[in-house]
Amino acid sequence: MKNTLRNSMLVVVLSIATLAMARANDFYLSVKSGDNRTVDLFVEQSNHPMSISFEDARGEILYNYDYKKLPSSAKRYKFDNLPNGTYFFVLEDDIKIERVPVVFTNTKTIVEREKGEIVYKPYFRKDNNVISVNILTIDQSPVSIKVYNERTNALVHEEVLKTGKSVGKRFDFSTIGAGSYRFEVVHNGSTFYKTVSL
Numbered sequence: 001m002k003n004t005l006r007n008s009m010l011v012v013v014l015s016i017a018t019l020a021m022a023r024a025n026d027f028y029l030s031v032k033s034g035d036n037r038t039v040d041l042f043v044e045q046s047n048h049p050m051s052i053s054f055e056d057a058r059g060e061i062l063y064n065y066d067y068k069k070l071p072s073s074a075k076r077y078k079f080d081n082l083p084n085g086t087y088f089f090v091l092e093d094d095i096k097i098e099r100v101p102v103v104f105t106n107t108k109t110i111v112e113r114e115k116g117e118i119v120y121k122p123y124f125r126k127d128n129n130v131i132s133v134n135i136l137t138i139d140q141s142p143v144s145i146k147v148y149n150e151r152t153n154a155l156v157h158e159e160v161l162k163t164g165k166s167v168g169k170r171f172d173f174s175t176i177g178a179g180s181y182r183f184e185v186v187h188n189g190s191t192f193y194k195t196v197s198l
Helices: 002-007 017-023
Strands: 010-012 027-031 038-043 050-056 061-067 074-078 085-092 096-104 109-111 117-120 123-127 130-136 143-149 155-161 166-172 180-187 190-197
Touching: 027 096, 027 109, 038 050, 038 085, 123 190, 130 180, 143 166, 155 166
Parallel strands: none
Antiparallel strands: 010 166, 027 038, 038 074, 050 061, 050 085, 085 096, 096 109, 096 117, 123 130, 130 166, 143 155, 143 180, 180 190
8 A cells, every 4th residue: 555655646846835925924023112021913914713822931831812813913912920031922823833032131122033933834735536735845944744544543655855945745545545644744843734534
């Protein structure tokens, strides 16, 4: 089965940059004048699900809220009780996860947008028995893809993709037959899972 699946796959490089640009919710942070522990978050309104969280340097979530759609474009956060240190605003939608450091000192708050990190999520598309997986890799770092048979937990395919700023892979399951398959996509230390039933 593993050889059949491997032989039936085609590697294609697909650009999903247009999709990401059309759906990405750009945002910016502003420190309130005269109150350095109040931070305003401005986000483009969206009808798509979004999660906004605030983490400490250890990754502990201090605040999290999931929106089915973002009702307003401005949110105000007061951090009077937090000790000095580095924290992170994390915004996540179905396209990407963006993490921006915010540093609190005794006298000021510094938003370090230039030190922010963006991890793009894989995009899955199903066309009959063909599953396409695409992911933006702006830094051109490798992407690992594993496919497991959901019923037996057997690994049916494993591959590392190393091409360009966006990569894609088509999986043709037409010779394998019906079933559920679990995809595991690893990029830049983040792991994403998707189960597809055929």
